[in-house]
Amino acid sequence: MTAPAYRTALVVGAGSGLSASLARLLSKSGLRVALAARSTDDLAHLAAETGAKAFACDASQEGQVARLFAEVEAALGAPDVAIYNASFRTRGPLTELLPADVEKALAVSAFGAFLVAQQAAKRMLPNRHGAIFFTGASASVKGYAKSAPFAMAKFALRGLSQSLARELQPQGIHVAHFVIDGGIRSARRIEPADKPDSLLDPDAIAQTYLDVLRQPRNAWTSEVELRPWVENF
Template identity: 45%
Template sequence: MARTVVVAGVGPGLGASVAHRFATEGCDVALLARSASYLDGLAAELDGTEGSGLAVPTDLTDESAVREAFAEIREAFGPVDVLVNNASGAAWKGLRDVSVDELDRAWEVGPRGGFLCAQEAVEDMVAGDGGTVVFTGATTSVRGREGAVGFSAAKFAVRGIAESMARELGPEGVHVAHVVIDGQIRPDADVADPEAYLDPDDVAETYWRLAEQNRSAWTLELDLRPHVEEF
């Protein structure tokens, strides 16, 4: 039976790669983001794989919109088995430059949006045979970055949500994992040194393996970085 996968926060980079990876395994993949035109095209691509796609344009900061999105997904595909929380949004500004509205936006898209999606998806997982929730983190999930106070704060919060959920829901069969993306993901455009970037398809492969892990040895957190990075 095909698994129902929700990717919350889908764009041309990692979100699209994750969607393709799961769809090639025969999963039904629901795509959540605000850009309806992009989601429609990506959903059509997924329909050409072993799985299928569903575009669900959604404002992840809107509680009612998220609830309605998951109702649409259940009607089309059934209960949710895998959730990938990939959304983030923040102004790259320091303390003296960032506005309260910009700080609020970072929190609304990342921690709050991930929280809303997780609340919806986890109920299906607990009622069924379990499931997987993956949160996309960043270098700033574990150490703050100069000039990015909003982004850093939001990513720290996402990590805390993931860790708390893992301890609460692991005994109920829900695998919660947090992935620290410790580097830049390669853009679609040509770059001078591709090996200095993380390949989004390779990152997506890691997400698939997390969803496939046996519950006797679940990963809570891992970090991914390009091999040419210096530490």
């Protein structure tokens, strides 16, 4: 069976890096693209480049997420692809962490993903068609010292994805979690000349998302790990 066509993609947690690569590739592949971020000030150039529409939304707030989906639906049609790329990270020794920052990490990285998935599923289930993708990290599978909030949030995100895959995939909605296990190349993070390909290329990551999106439902992937060839497991 051939993979079904997708028409409208919503990328939550948009900015430079991976989400920008996703916007470019999805737009180039013929999808209408919506970009959502807490502030849209830095999205004007990307929106102009890709033809995407930008929407302001704090993904940790239920009312704002509901409004986001209503606005995207009115402007571009109901999203049949939702990619959750938002996260908040705070680091430090356990005894020095601020509880408010820990709460924010959980709210943005995990609770926001639940809110977005819920709104997406409400629109996808009647058509038994759609895809919900979550961006994870090394912390999704291993908790590092002095990084408890990020590990808590990313473990929760992975659990959400596994649960939703089992619930929604039999109803035609492809759910997948992407473990980005390594640093991502950017203008501010350039790999050393003596260590070529030691950082993940955001365009290459985006291509993997598109490849998974195009899978026929008789061979769906629910989790992918991506790491540079020099990264330790």
